[in-house]
Amino acid sequence: MEQVKISTIQxxxxxxxFQLGSAVVVGLGLQAKQGSWIAILLGMVAGMVLFWMYTRIHLYDPENTYMDMLQMAFGKVVGKAVGFIYIIYFTYLAARILRDxxxxxLSATLxxxxxxxxxxxxxxxxxxxISKGIEVLARTSEFYFPILTGLVFLGIALLFASKAVDLKKLQPYLGDGWGVILKTAFPMTMTFPFGELVAxxxxxxxxxxxxxxxxxxxFAILTSGVMLAFTAMMDIAVLGAETAARTTFPLLMTISHIQIGQFIQRLDAIGVFILIIGMFFKVSxxxxxxxxxxxxxxxxxxxKQLFYPISLVILFGALTITSNFSEHLEEGMILVPFFLHLPLQxxxxxxxxxxxxxxxxxEFNAVK
Known part of the structure; x- marks a missing residue:
């Protein structure tokens, strides 16, 4: 393993x-319509509970990785078998995001x-x-963070300046009721993207x-959760709950409504740039x-010799994971949360x- 260090800021x-990544692309929680932001915030709170569990596991032996902890808990044979399942899991998720x-x-520009x-x-x-090391990836993220933050605030300001935002579309605030909100939050928004922090x-x-x-x-979970909830609210306030829920990439359609005069319009490229950077870091x-x-x-x-074969596996998986994007989204919303995320997260x-x-x-009592 690499002998490097990354800072807490990185x-x-x-x-x-990582959390924004593909979640902001596909319109997280919009199945709950006007209650989507509540579903996201509930998932965020549950995600914090999961993160507490992950950090508690790490603190038992901070010098080792999760694969080592699996062998400590289950024994060498079973631990390696479970570790192999996680290899498939992380590779599969990388392939899914690459397909996103x-x-x-394909739909936006090329x-x-x-x-x-x-x-x-x-x-x-x-x-x-990543062949240069996790430290390089971390420094790269530091470089892009202020740029993307500035673009996000610029986009929000331009949407309001375009008078495309209609806050009345956020009513009724509970959408179709608490039943749909809770069903969307657990396990959907809890496991995706917050539970994916198991990586x-x-x-x-x-x-x-x-x-x-x-x-x-x-703090990172809180930041991401609030940003995702606000994004869902903006999508609904611009597009309406029904349209936002049906749209494949609601954020891009929302940004396309920016129009100030005859010279500030067609800013889809900014949205695409933001989404590409987020997905790049999540895939990486x-x-x-x-x-x-x-x-x-x-x-x-x-x-590092493993980068070559695993990159080919991820690429092949992204190409063959499903026959079309609608099937890809359905698989991610119905099958993955219950059969992969919940057991492994x-x-x-x-x-x-x-x-x-x-x-x-x-062991502590024996020593004592």
Whole structure:
């Protein structure tokens, strides 16, 4: 594994980009219509609970990764088997987000470009950055963060200046009622994107201040949750609840409503740029974590050699994951949260935490 360190500020920026990533692209929580922002905030609170569990697992042995903790909890054989499942999981999620990236560009700008070409360019860019190490990826995120923050505030200001925002469309505030909101929050917004922070269990060991990981993570989750909730509100206030829920990329359609006079309009490129950067960092983190897990499970010393085969697996998976984007979205909303996210974000970490808590307590009592 790499012997590098990243700062808590870099951890914060990586987590914010990671959570926004594809969540802001597909219109998180809009199934709850006007209550989408409530569903997102409820998912955010649940995500903080999950993050507490992840950091608690890490604090049992800050020098080791999640793959090591699995073997400590379940034994070497079972631990490696569960670790292999996580390799598939992180690789699959990297492929899903890469497909989101390709579909976004196909529908927004590069309509005549083959999907294979778009995905190949993205995975090559990701390969180049993370092959330099996680520290380079972290520094890159620091560079882009103020730029994207400025563009976000500029976009919000231009939307209001265009008089495209109608706050009356946010009523009724509960949408179709608490039942739909709770169903959207649990497990949808809880697991995506907040529960996906389980991937950072492979990165915590690189943070230079272990005691600052938890408060930094809480602040990053709060930032992302509020931004996602506000984005959902803006989508509804501009497009209306029904249109926003049906639109494949609601944020892009929202930005397309910016028009001031005859010279400030067609700012879709700014939205595309923001979305591309977010997805780039999310793909790169899942990609890096998949490589790290593989190196740990199979005891590969020079783990950078694994970047080549895993990049090909991610690319192939993104191309073949589903036959069309509608099926891709349906799979992500119905099957993935229940059959992948809940077991691997909640079930397995909870078991690891429970076993380690009992084991460490026994060892402490024996020493005492």
């Amino acid at each position: 951890l914060y920026v990586l987590m914010v980009f 990236f390709g579909e976004l560009l 309509v005549e470009t083959p999907l294979f070409v778009i995905l190949t360019i993205m995975i090559l860019a990701s390969f180049y950055v 950072f269990l492979m990165l915590f060991r690189y943070v230079n201040k272990t005691k600052k990981i938890r408060p930094t993570g809480y 983190i899942f990609y890096y974590v998949a490589v790290s897990c593989t190196a740990s499970v199979f005891n590969v010393d020079k783990f 909640l079930g397995v970490p909870f078991l690891v935490l429970a076993i380690l808590a009992v084991r460490y307590r026994k």
